[in-house]
Amino acid sequence: xxxxxxxxxxxxxxxxxxxxxxxxxxxxxxxxxxxxxxxxxxxxxxxxxxxxxxxxxxxxxxxxxxxxxxxxxxxxxxxxxxxxxxxxxxxxxxxxxxxxxxxxxxxxxxxxxxxxxxxxxxxxxxxxxxxxxxxxxxxxxxxxxxxxxxxxxxxxxxx
Amino acid sequence: xxxxxxxxxxxxxxxxxxxxxxxxxxxxxxxxxxxxxxxxxxxxxxxxxxxxxxxxxxxxxxxxxxxxxxxxxxxxxxxxxxxxxxxxxxxxxxxxxxxxxxxxxxxxxxxxxxxxxxxxxxxxxxxxxxxxxxxxxxxxxxxxxxxxxxxxxxxxxxxxxxxxxxxxxxxxxxxxxxxxxxxxxxxxxxxxxxxxxxxxxxxxxxxxxxxxxxxxxxxxxxxxxxxxxxxxxxxxxxxxxxxxxxxxxxxxxxxxxxxxxxxxxxxxxxxxxxxxxxxxxxxxxxxxxxxxxxxx
Numbered sequence: 070x071x072x073x074x075x076x077x078x079x080x081x082x083x084x085x086x087x088x089x090x091x092x093x094x095x096x097x098x099x100x101x102x103x104x105x106x107x108x109x110x111x112x113x114x115x116x117x118x119x120x121x122x123x124x125x126x127x128x129x130x131x132x133x134x135x136x137x138x139x140x141x142x143x144x145x146x147x148x149x150x151x152x153x154x155x156x157x158x159x160x161x162x163x164x165x166x167x168x169x170x171x172x173x174x175x176x177x178x179x180x181x182x183x184x185x186x187x188x189x190x191x192x193x194x195x196x197x198x199x200x201x202x203x204x205x206x207x208x209x210x211x212x213x214x215x216x217x218x219x220x221x222x223x224x225x226x227x228x
Numbered sequence: 229x230x231x232x233x234x235x236x237x238x239x240x241x242x243x244x245x246x247x248x249x250x251x252x253x254x255x256x257x258x259x260x261x262x263x264x265x266x267x268x269x270x271x272x273x274x275x276x277x278x279x280x281x282x283x284x285x286x287x288x289x290x291x292x293x294x295x296x297x298x299x300x301x302x303x304x305x306x307x308x309x310x311x312x313x314x315x316x317x318x319x320x321x322x323x324x325x326x327x328x329x330x331x332x333x334x335x336x337x338x339x340x341x342x343x344x345x346x347x348x349x350x351x352x353x354x355x356x357x358x359x360x361x362x363x364x365x366x367x368x369x370x371x372x373x374x375x376x377x378x379x380x381x382x383x384x385x386x387x388x389x390x391x392x393x394x395x396x397x398x399x400x401x402x403x404x405x406x407x408x409x410x411x412x413x414x415x416x417x418x419x420x421x422x423x424x425x426x427x428x429x430x431x432x433x434x435x436x437x438x439x440x441x442x443x444x445x446x447x448x449x450x451x452x453x454x455x456x457x458x459x460x461x462x463x464x465x466x467x468x469x470x471x472x473x474x475x476x477x478x479x480x481x482x483x484x485x486x487x488x489x490x491x492x493x494x495x496x497x498x499x500x501x502x503x504x505x506x507x508x509x510x511x512x513x514x515x516x517x518x519x520x521x522x523x524x
Contacts (some may be wrong), residue, residue: 090240090283093270113271120338126312127338132267136240137285180338199354201425202336220395 075139079104080148088135095119095130097138098145106146106175110204111122117203120176127183129202146175149182157227158182158220169207177203181217189228190221194227235273242285246372246399249284254374254397262286262399264307265342267335268351291370291401297323302406305398307346311358312337314345324405326414326435330361334419336425346400349382352392352458359459360433360451363415365405373398386458407469409447412437413521417510418453422495428454429498430506432486434514436522441469446522448482450511455490462489465511474519483512 074087079102086101095112098104098121107130110118115130121130122144149156158181161167168174177200184191184199193201196217197210205213240263243249253260259281261269272278286292287308294306296369297319305314311331314320321328327345334340334348334357348356349369359382365381374397385392394400414435420426431453439447448469452460465485472478487508492500 071239073240091235091237096234112274114267114335114339117336117338119276123341126341128341129338132265132270132339132342134266134270168516183337198424199337201337221372222321 073136073139075136077138077140078142080144087133090134090136092135092142093131094121094123094128094133094135094138096107097135098130098143101135104145104147108172108175110120115204116173117176117180117200118173120179120203122179122183125183125186127180137188144179146178149178155195156182156220157223158185160216161216161219161223162213165212165219167213167216173203173205173207177205177213181213181220184217185221185224189225191217193218233269233274235274236279238273238280239282240285241282242288242479246289246401249286249289249399250372250374250397252282253284253399254395256282257396260284262350264347264350266343267339267343268347268353270436272410272457286401289399289401293321294402300407302404302408305345305403305405305464307344307401307403309344309346311340311343311345311348315340316395323408324361324365325372326365326416326433327358327361330358330433333357333416333424333428346403349385349401349403350392350394352386352388352390354389354456354459355428355431355454356459357416357418357428357431357453360431360453361414362403362405363451363461364433364435364449364457368404368406369400370402370404371398372401377401379404383461388400388457409435409437409439411482411522414516415514415517415521417514417517419506419510427497430454430503430510432507432510432514434511434518436469436515436518438522439470444470444472444474444478446470446474448515450482450486450514452486452490452507452511455492455498455507457491459522460489461513462486469515476516479515479519480512482515483508 087195108118110116114129261280263283292306292308296304348358369380419430433451435449445523468482492503
């Protein structure tokens, strides 16, 4: 099986990675770049634990081939916070108690962050719809949804 | 047991031209597959149902990224256009709201970043959520094969689960939807095990519009998902509504005819008997909703 050399920007850092064709973006992040914030839940695009931003849009990284990402910009959960501060939804999910075991949290954060980027004032239905692909077995979702609502309020107060 | 099997080995190719892609695919008929968003093929490969030696990425080839609306001819949707792009298009939402609604019913936002309507069609699953809208809107596929481009009507495209009339070397480059009929109304009713994100147990797409060539003055189109080996158009039900005055009774009769046309199976999502009953009930509901939009 041929290896492919690809160039990607991950969390604003340029990277050159050699990947086999059958390596998914999720495995590349975890196994080649040690970015283990991105979780492997189902490997089938069902659970959302591996959600990352690919050229600004959320994708299930288990359903994307690494080789397809040549030239792409990728943001994983490690790239949401800046040096000094957490992204709004990271801050609010902590405050609201939206994290229990934490396995779904990276994917939830990426999906919620992407929602707030495309819709600065989402209603509860829109939040639920945006998170339909992120399964959580602990929280019952209520506190997660509250944290996205609060992040939206924080974001609009700041702008 | 490895609960997270990795993908089997294969090689990935990105041809530069359609001719090159068709030629390669035709030389490796059993071993090579065209590749779009991968949301279906990667799952089936991981689960061992498919083991192609080559995935031929056709995203980026000529015309596959176009999303174009022309007020005289209709909508052209490139093969690589994601469902989220379809949903976000103001022109689609204005002129083909039924297609946007069908796309919105698929899986989740991150999956729809990758999933495509053309991929949904080529995958030829009887459950394909966006196929019904494309059928009732008279979709035509633009196909590039070893002998060059041609067109294929969606109405005669499906042969069985996962089987279509496409030959080795054929690449669907885009879907064309003609202008929707004047003053039409449409709905997609999807019955899943939960409200959002699931595969359909039954899906009913209905479209209706005034048509003076029909005895009833209206033409209705129906397409049914997950109740036959192929996405099903119940022609008898459509004919019933073309020939008989539209009343509560005739809509109910058409829904029964739709149910009679099905040949569902028992599977993990629902029994055949349940599906037949749901086709009857949901077809009746869909037709009533369309009728009330047409007359409201």
